[in-house]
Amino acid sequence: MAGKLSKERSLEETPTWAVAIVCFVLVLISIIIEHVIHLIGKWLAKRHKRALFEAFEKIKSEVMLLGFISLLLTVGQTPISKICISKAVAATWHPCKKKQESKLSHDYDNSHRRLLLVSDPGESIRRVLASASDDKCAAKDKVAFVSAYGIHQLHIFIFVLAVFHVLYCIITLALSRTKMRKWKAWEMETRTTDYQFSNDPERFRFARDTSFGRRHLNFWSHCPFLLWIVCFFRQFVRSVPKVDYLTLRHGFIMAHLGPQSHVKFNFHEYIKRALEGDFKVVVGISPTIWFCAVLFLLSNTNGWKSYLWLPFIPLIIILLVGTKLQVIITKMGLRIQERGEVVKGTPLVQPGDDLFWFKQPRLILYLINFVLFQNAFQLAFLAWTLYEFGIKSCFHENSEDVIIRISMGVLIQILCSYMTLPLHALVTQVRNKLASC
Template identity: 55%
Template sequence: MAGGSSGDLSLEVTPTWAVALVCAIMVIISVMIEHGIHKLGKWFQTRQKKAMNEALEKIKAELMLLGFISLLLTIGQTTISKICIPAKAGDIMLPCKKAHDVEKEDSDSQRRLLWHQEKVVWHRILAGSTVDNCSKYKDKVPLISQSGIHQLHIFIFVLAVFHVLYSVLTMALGKAKMKKWKTWEAETASLEYQFSNDPSRFRFTHQTSFVKRHVGLSSTPGIRWIVAFFRQFFRSVTKVDYLTMRHGFINAHLSPNSKFDFHKYIKRSLEDDFKVVVGISFPLWFLAIVMLLLDVYGWYTLVWISFVPLIILLIVGMKLEIVIMEMAHEIQNRTSVVKGAPIIEPSNKFFWFNRPQWILFLIHLTLFENAFQMAHFLWSVYSFGLKSCFHENLAFTVAKVIMGLALQFLCSYITFPLYALVTQVS
């Protein structure tokens, strides 16, 4: 409105140079991003990285979906804010305490009261530029105010961006982990490796390095899960594990003396898995909506749910280590003498429900939940400050953020590459 406050001027009284400048900046940034994505896609095509190109297409689809959500929220902002609901319905399932509840706190809650006073001042300033269309009705409040829609808009954007960033970080750390495996791959061309794996050489099964590593104490029911728990943190994949799985894969799919580059194949497999975890499917969007729904003050939903990704990832890591152990036990039970290197027979029976892709789904779910937690933290800090009701226990908030970063490293550097390796012999 032309007669509104200086902070809420319409384009009728806004300098044309200011409008043109803002539009130019937005257009330039958008064109640069679009051009960069196009160049990256061309580079993937030149390098014949089909999976990475498909992953890039998924990212572009997410950006387009984000654009539609942004457009719908922008267009419907005024209409949605005019929808009125009963005041009683507007007082239930709140993420923060009501104002009168805060005022009832004793002197120990003075910090919360000061925060409430700051929020009252902020709401008064906002009320000067936003008309409450429901105030003319008795006991009616807006479904969502225009400022609330704007904050929701920001959260959805931050969530999508963080999921993509976390997925890219997962791919980068996964490939960094696999650089160590490249050295082991190069050793397969050495005379020493060919001698130790001479097909005419016989050995007792229990004397092979792979079987010795995964039998013994680790074969005891119950104890092997404890061994698997700690092994995923320390030497989750050793050289003998990599070379044994490489030999099993080549024996099952190629000629025994093939010069196949197994390391390169694993990298391609990781890229195929990446194009799955980079997307935000409808079930994951639904999960985000459910978590927002249950973020009610006193329920501590985002507190206990922050441990869910950690529990899932630890179970997945243990299961992958158990799969390797079961492969070693099968070799030992199959024969007492090994000719050449021990051979793993590919099978899906080692995985839950005979479906290795269930583990990939759990990794995908873990990455999304972790991205949700980090996005919600940064969004709440940006929108309401670090001392808002979302962070009443600051120490726990800091611990949750640190745990989220550690969880991301564990998933990207250990669990994801381990999954790509183990599933190739399934």
């Protein structure tokens, strides 16, 4: 049997040139990555992108945290695998059914998870993957708390999570910038004579007859149920039309700068900087979010059918957030009408903290942060399980699982990055002072 199984050599039996080459390649790759990171940080600092630079530093710290977790797993692999628990406790909360586990165990023993054997100079045979701690637990009629091979798989998951964390940060900023790019044309339009003539500050009109009024002051605006229904669908089609952008721009300038700044002030650049500030919060991973990620791992238990409900939690949250932001804009329009039926010039919106949940505008940003990370975490978990166990594993007992998780992941990323986050920057920054700029 020993001849049929592959042998593994320790470093004392490995050529020094092989060890040196591996170390050289690892060091070279690390130096290149470190140099690229340094150049990116230097470029952001040179372009005076302070918020993006801080976000970049936060991403680095989060990746370093994941690396530290991986290091702790490496150091604690032996002590953890030596912890023994009873078979009754170990048989609970498994991701696979018992029949599936029996089949997987049989396939595992007949393929790549066989015990590797190594012959020492005395021709004695010793086990490599089946560690001494497993033998100790078996002698006590117990099993290891987490096997050494299981910890090795966790190493791979930490790496995949780090990659997905960086990817979702890049995609989030790219989609948000793409959405805001069309706002630049609207900003340039405010410099034209036609715009100044059509928005004559001395012109009197009924509030409901303005472009902003026709969009927001309707019969459904006064019914909370209909208001939420209409705003729910608005976030999918023209979530930020030109009339909303120009009206919110006017409200911000009148509140913080004065009417003489209408032509000179670049509101689009201000919102871009505001988005970068929001992005700095979005890329962070708070202890609460880490705790929710652990609960997500816990929920992948046989019988819970988590694939039918877990991916929809971030979707529901982001849809509620997008609808709430649309409701806030409409309520600002209702306040214009409450102040009087006739308006002078462009309708003047007056946002307030009371329009937000619990009077906490930052709560919406934290919800966006939660949704984005949980979405990236679920996609990373999906990619890891597909790589480690294949598409037919018990993690994906039904093909609908993979389809739902991928489709929800893509949909949530687009909704969050392309629609909700730019809209949040526009709505919340209108109420802020110019000092933040």
